[in-house]
Amino acid sequence: MGCFVVVIVFREVHKAFGENKVLQGFSLDVNDGETIAIIGYSGSGKSVALKHIVGLLEPDSGEVEVDGELVHALDAAGLRALRSKIGYVFQFAALFDSMSVADNIALGLRRQGLSEREIGHRIEESLALVDLAGSEEKFPIELSGGMRKRVGIARAIALRPQYILYDEPTTGLDPVTRAMMDELMIRVREKLGVTGIAVTHDMKSAYAIADRIAMLYHGRVRQVGTVDEIQRSHDSVVRQFIEGRPEAAADAGATQASL
Amino acid sequence: MQKVITDQVAELLAGFGRLGNFVGDMARSLRDFKVWLGLTAVQMRRIGVDSLPISLLVAAFTGVVLALLSRYIFTGAVPMYFVGTLVGKAIMMELGPVLVCLALAGRVGASIAAELGTMRVTEQVDALETLAYDIQSFLVVPRVIAATLMFPVIVAFAVTAGLLTGWLTSVTLIDLSTVDFLKGLRLFYQFKDIWFGLLKSMSFGFTIALIGCMKGLNTRGGAEGVGRATTQAVVVSAGMILVLDALWAVLLL
Ligand SMILES: Nc1ncnc2c1ncn2[C@@H]1O[C@H](COP(=O)(O)OP(=O)(O)OP(=O)(O)O)[C@@H](O)[C@H]1O
Ligand SMILES: [Mg+2]
Numbered sequence: 001m002g003c004f005v006v007v008i009v010f011r012e013v014h015k016a017f018g019e020n021k022v023l024q025g026f027s028l029d030v031n032d033g034e035t036i037a038i039i040g041y042s043g044s045g046k047s048v049a050l051k052h053i054v055g056l057l058e059p060d061s062g063e064v065e066v067d068g069e070l071v072h073a074l075d076a077a078g079l080r081a082l083r084s085k086i087g088y089v090f091q092f093a094a095l096f097d098s099m100s101v102a103d104n105i106a107l108g109l110r111r112q113g114l115s116e117r118e119i120g121h122r123i124e125e126s127l128a129l130v131d132l133a134g135s136e137e138k139f140p141i142e143l144s145g146g147m148r149k150r151v152g153i154a155r156a157i158a159l160r161p162q163y164i165l166y167d168e169p170t171t172g173l174d175p176v177t178r179a180m181m182d183e184l185m186i187r188v189r190e191k192l193g194v195t196g197i198a199v200t201h202d203m204k205s206a207y208a209i210a211d212r213i214a215m216l217y218h219g220r221v222r223q224v225g226t227v228d229e230i231q232r233s234h235d236s237v238v239r240q241f242i243e244g245r246p247e248a249a250a251d252a253g254a255t256q257a258s259l
Numbered sequence: 260m261q262k263v264i265t266d267q268v269a270e271l272l273a274g275f276g277r278l279g280n281f282v283g284d285m286a287r288s289l290r291d292f293k294v295w296l297g298l299t300a301v302q303m304r305r306i307g308v309d310s311l312p313i314s315l316l317v318a319a320f321t322g323v324v325l326a327l328l329s330r331y332i333f334t335g336a337v338p339m340y341f342v343g344t345l346v347g348k349a350i351m352m353e354l355g356p357v358l359v360c361l362a363l364a365g366r367v368g369a370s371i372a373a374e375l376g377t378m379r380v381t382e383q384v385d386a387l388e389t390l391a392y393d394i395q396s397f398l399v400v401p402r403v404i405a406a407t408l409m410f411p412v413i414v415a416f417a418v419t420a421g422l423l424t425g426w427l428t429s430v431t432l433i434d435l436s437t438v439d440f441l442k443g444l445r446l447f448y449q450f451k452d453i454w455f456g457l458l459k460s461m462s463f464g465f466t467i468a469l470i471g472c473m474k475g476l477n478t479r480g481g482a483e484g485v486g487r488a489t490t491q492a493v494v495v496s497a498g499m500i501l502v503l504d505a506l507w508a509v510l511l512l
Contacts, residue, residue, distance in 0.1 A: 051385070076393065083391040094381060095386075096383055096386070096387075107390055112391075159390075
């Protein structure tokens, strides 16, 4: 199938927290320009996997490669350079609560050394994209959960990153806003040409935004394929998950039932 | 039993190892002054505003007690103007710095640990890192430098307040004249009386902020973790203040 350039590689990544073995040989290739969705039960290690890409976590064994560089082997300067290419949308937004919305977005831009005028422009633009124009001076505490989430997305896309990692960007949003966010992610990709990884529980949004879908199960990739392939999957675990049948959780012995 | 003790010693040594690493990282981040310089000013103002009231309060009451205590000790044996000497030396060299900084361990140290601990558990620290910031130069260095610089200033104000209340107590409750109080205060005065106390305060400020940052950034697990980190920061830095205080006495007195 054509000549894909692989830009992010997980190679046999193992990661445990004490007794809790989270990733157990997780391998995944992400191609340049695609959006890949990672699905899986709550607690299966999707967030943990994402954090390896930006070096927030280090693999116990195995390796993660971004743009041909091993993340855990980078020195401080190398890691900084890598991180400035990546926009990270945190699962719970992780806004800086002592700062206004505008400052939250400006912080990363200042680090890139942009002029204040350019920064102001980007803030306005990215807030408009997430439908929060005019919220510059608000503080995170004054926002609803869904609004915080959207500010988190604005903060990431304002950086105009090469890669964007969304950790459950649409969980907790109302259906209309959710559809809007899906559209936004598609637009961001078309406009900026970013490569994206989106962790999600929401199959509808996975089908809408992703080229390929990978299911994380028991610390490894259970199946990865195009949206079509996943929809027509014969794998019982994948089927149960995408159809959202309750016995799946029990069968699967997942850590927690997905809510 | 022996195993318990060796384990504890190992744990203590490991703790010092972590502290050493942390200070090393921090020292390396000093190069990043464009990041920390502005933030340090903000932290200095915060520490100053937070700390001054409680510090003045602590020192003021200490001044009252010291004056009365020295009258009690000296009556009939030593000329009363020695009240000024004792109040002066004790407040400037020991009680001012130590009592004020112990109170500030609960104020500044706890607030640093709680703030950074909350940032840690809500992933704000991770978010900073993904925005290509170095948390040492963005969070730690400004707080440690601000505390190191501000503590001597705060203690200087507090000592002044303590001397004032000591003097007021002397003239109102002890029938000591202002002239005699000042005579006692100047009697064995050396410049060292002042810089010794301020140097100690600097070292206490450094320690309190450092431990607050370390405990805060190492917070694990939710609100309870933040509570634990905060308590630990206060307990450990209070202990360190007492140890350092003794160390300075051994080295410099
Ligand atoms: N920093 C950490 N320290 C200890 N354990 C952790 C840490 N981060 C994650 N874990 C554990 O790793 C496992 C996977 O967590 P992770 O957050 O990756 O799940 P997830 O797939 O993102 O789930 P969800 O869909 O609910 O967000 C969990 O059991 C969690 O307790
Ligand atoms: Mg998660």
